[in-house]
Each structure stands twice: as structure tokens, then as C-alpha cells.
Amino acid sequence: MKENLSALMDGELADKDAEPLIKRLAGDAELQSAWQEFHLIGDALRGASLLSVDVRSEVSSTLATEPTVLAPRSLQRRVSRPAARFAVAASVALAGVVGWYSWQSQPADAGLVAQVVPAPSAQLQQVADGSQLYLDAHQDGAVGDGLTRVGLSQPVAQGVR
Amino acid sequence: MTTMSDRELDQQLVERAQRGEKRAFDLLVSKYQRRLSRLLSRFIRDSADIEDVTQEAFVKAYRALPSFRGESAFYTWLYRIGINTAKNFLTSAGRRPVVSAEYEDEDGDTLDMASQVPDYHTPEAEMMNQQILAAVNAAVARLPEELRTAISLREMEGLSYEEIAEAMNCPIGTVRSRIFRAREAIATELRPLLDTAKNKRW
Numbered sequence: 394m395k396e397n398l399s400a401l402m403d404g405e406l407a408d409k410d411a412e413p414l415i416k417r418l419a420g421d422a423e424l425q426s427a428w429q430e431f432h433l434i435g436d437a438l439r440g441a442s443l444l445s446v447d448v449r450s451e452v453s454s455t456l457a458t459e460p461t462v463l464a465p466r467s468l469q470r471r472v473s474r475p476a477a478r479f480a481v482a483a484s485v486a487l488a489g490v491v492g493w494y495s496w497q498s499q500p501a502d503a504g505l506v507a508q509v510v511p512a513p514s515a516q517l518q519q520v521a522d523g524s525q526l527y528l529d530a531h532q533d534g535a536v537g538d539g540l541t542r543v544g545l546s547q548p549v550a551q552g553v554r
Numbered sequence: 555m556t557t558m559s560d561r562e563l564d565q566q567l568v569e570r571a572q573r574g575e576k577r578a579f580d581l582l583v584s585k586y587q588r589r590l591s592r593l594l595s596r597f598i599r600d601s602a603d604i605e606d607v608t609q610e611a612f613v614k615a616y617r618a619l620p621s622f623r624g625e626s627a628f629y630t631w632l633y634r635i636g637i638n639t640a641k642n643f644l645t646s647a648g649r650r651p652v653v654s655a656e657y658e659d660e661d662g663d664t665l666d667m668a669s670q671v672p673d674y675h676t677p678e679a680e681m682m683n684q685q686i687l688a689a690v691n692a693a694v695a696r697l698p699e700e701l702r703t704a705i706s707l708r709e710m711e712g713l714s715y716e717e718i719a720e721a722m723n724c725p726i727g728t729v730r731s732r733i734f735r736a737r738e739a740i741a742t743e744l745r746p747l748l749d750t751a752k753n754k755r756w
Binding site: 395396399400401402403404405406407408411412415418419420425427428429430431432433434435436437438439441442443444445446447448449451452453455456457459461462463 | 555556557558559560563566567570571572573574575576577578579580581583584585587588589591592595601604605608609612613616617619620679682683686687690691694705706708709710714715730731733734737738740741744745748751
């Protein structure tokens with residue numbers, strides 16, 4: 394497994410092996426320290442001058458107190474089937490309404506918004522994507538990114554994958 | 555067989571972090587912290603300050619992560635945040651960025667500090683750097699030759715496995731295994747030093 398990690402770091406691991414390894418990396422302390430050590434070694438061999446810098450624990454303890462960021466899936470993901478496109482269009486409209494509603498009425502409850510947005514299918518990812526543009530254009534107002542983003546992005550976490 | 559490029563790997567980690575997996579972001583910190591500090595050292599002198607600004611830049615990057623769309627590589631985006639964080643630091647510390655106007659580009663966005671490379675780190679940090687470097691070099695020197703050649707061609711010359719296989723006249727699978735064994739051997743020798751450093755720190 395560590396040999397796969399080494400190859401992954403070099404851009405030499407097959408896609409099909411890379412995906413499960415990345416997934417596994419998140420929960421495997423041994424792989425994580427190998428990742429840290431291997432990168433440190435690479436930097437040392439390339440003559441980097443600041444090898445002693447290590448802010449991992451400071452950063453992660455600061456982040457532990459932060460709200461978790463949730464963002465829409467990347468825009469590149471496309472929907473190909475016409476039926477799916479229709480579903481997306483409909484969902485975008487709905488999400489738009491919900492987003493607009495939450496923006497208008499300023500309920501300071503992200504959980505509520507998350508519940509209002511239904512999560513019927515994987516296409517919901519697209520909802521988050523599409524409506525984000527809409528929301529980006531409309532959120533100069535009082536309700537910050539946090540609320541609308543959290544609300545609309547929630548289902549993404551449960552989507553495909 | 556398509557392999558996952560470095561940029562794709564970063565993008566995957568970013569997307570996982572964007573979906574709420576903080577651990578994925580830790581991995582990016584792990585990977586880029588030394589490179590980012592090295593960049594920052596071009597315009598911040600004190601090594602403790604460099605470390606603080608590095609830390610702050612990563613926290614800012616995490617907060618800004620929802621807006622990262624993968625149009626640029628993750629690290630160029632991170633470096634930009636790092637440079638802005640450094641500018642703010644220098645301004646608030648009352649130290650006008652030692653850059654004078656002539657070093658700024660039209661949008662005033664580039665800090666090219668090449669002219670005053672400071673290398674003015676605190677003795678402890680400097681000592682630690684030296685120790686890590688010495689340990690890595692010593693470990694590399696002790697490697698069997700074929701491992702040493704493979705890891706050097708990879709890390710110093712940036713060759714692909716295929717190119718290394720050609721240069722060393724061996725199968726790609728052998729290259730892959732040699733590079734891994736080299737890393738393991740070096741890591742094993744490095745570990746006691748890193749553990750000591752961690753204990754000192756805390």
C-alpha cells in the first residue's frame with residue numbers, strides 16, 4: 394500500500410488504484426505519516442531551505458474550530474441525458490426559489506434550509522453547481538455565503554461516490 | 555493505462571476537502587508547507603514569522619476553498635494567498651514590504667524579493683534544517699547504488715518512471731519498487747530526528 398502511495402506521489406499510479414488509495418489515505422495514520430515523510434524527503438533532495446517548518450498541527454487545530462467548508466462539485470461535471478437535464482433544470486429552479494427564500498427571510502438556520510432542499514438524486518450536485526452562480530450573483534445582502542452554501546451543498550455529500 | 559497526475563491528485567484532495575473532509579486538507583498542508591514557506595522566506599526574514607504566516611495562509615486557503623474551481627493548479631492559488639498574507643503581515647507589522655514600487659508589476663501584485671534574499675533564520679530553525687538535510691544526505695549515501703540512482707533521477711531530475719527505466723535499463727515495476735524502497739530507507743533514518751523535533755516543539 395505504501396508503495397502505491399509512493400507511486401501516487403510521483404503521478405505514476407493508475408487512476409483505478411489512485412481513487413481507492415486517496416479514499417483510504419484519509420483514515421490511515423500510517424499512510425499519512427508516510428505521505429509527510431516522503432514529501433519532506435523530496436523537498437530535502439531538491440534543496441529546499443525550510444525543512445523544519447511544520448504547521449500541520451497548528452493548522453488542523455485551528456480548522457477544527459472552524460465550520461466545515463462545503464462547496465459545490467466542480468463545474469466541469471456535465472449532465473448528458475436530456476431527461477437528466479430536465480430534472481436539473483427543474484431542481485435548479487426549485488433550489489433557486491429556496492435559495493432566494495432563505496436570502497429574503499434570513500432564517501439563521503442552515504439546517505432548515507438543508508431540509509427544505511430535497512435530495513432525491515445524484516443530479517442534485519448539479520443543482521448546487523447551477524444555483525451557485527445564481528446565488529453568487531445575489532448574495533451581497535445580509536445572509537452570508539455560509540448559510541446558502543451550506544444549505545445547498547449539503548446533499549452533495551450524500552451524492553454519488 | 556492512465557495514471558493520476560500530480561495536479562489531478564491535488565484536485566481530488568481539494569474536492570474531498572470541499573466536501574467537508576478536513577483530513578484531505580491536512581494532506582495538502584503536509585505536501586506544500588515547506589514550499590510555501592520557502593516562497594515566503596523571500597520577503598519575510600524571521601523564521602518564526604515565516605511559520606506564522608505559512609500557518610495563516612493555509613487557514614485562509616481553507617476558508618476560501620469553496621471558491622476554488624480548479625481553473626489553476628492548487629499550488630498557484632495557494633501561493634497567491636500566501637503572498638497576500640505576507641503583504642498584510644508586513645503592512646500590519648509596520649514593516650513596509652521591503653519591496654519598493656520598482657519591484658511591483660502593473661497591478662502591484664508581484665513581490666519579487668530576489669534582490670534581498672534574506673536567509674536570516676533563527677539559529678534553532680537553521681540548525682534543524684541542517685540536521686534534516688544531513689540525515690537525508692547521509693541516508694542517501696548509504697543506499698545501495700540502484701536505489702540511490704532511482705530516487706535521485708526521480709526527485710532531483712524529475713524524470714518519469716518510464717524515463718528512469720530507460721536510463722537504468724530495467725522494467726518500470728523495478729523503478730517503482732526501488733524508489734519506494736529508497737524512500738522507506740531514508741524515512742527510517744529520519745524518523746528519530748523528527749520525533750525529537752516534535753517533542754522539543756511541544
